[in-house]
Amino acid sequence: MLECGKVRVQFIAKSNIQIVPVQSLSTLKSILTISTPEATAMDLLCYPMHCGGLNRIVTVLDELREHIRANELRVLAENQIEIAWKQRLGFLLDKLGSPHLADILAMHLMKQNRVDYIQLMPGLQDKNKSIKNKKWKIIENTDFESDL
Structure with missing residues (x-):
């Protein structure tokens, strides 16, 4: 972990990094290898507690969804x-108005043998009146909004 004043950066290592899709980005000085928009969206929902909260995830996803390619x-x-990330991402894409992308994940999840109900934001207490979304099997244990 790196710390500078009130800012902390925690690095996360993935054991299966070799199968995460990447793309090249040319800069003035070099070529960078970065994750694709699809992989970035996946990581946001795989590690929600490390991304600054659900509102921040939704704000980034709101901008990122324009760059997500259906086939990828x-x-x-x-x-x-x-x-779990597929459930959360599909749910959020639906809420953000990208049903063409959400439907890809819904079709994939229908092929799975078992999909359990999960919390939208893991680690938070359920609200007394948490709504269960049947399509995505998401327990809506918190509210969210994009800053855009």
């Missing part, structure tokens, strides 16, 4: 075992 999202969903 489908391939990523097929190649990744974890299910």
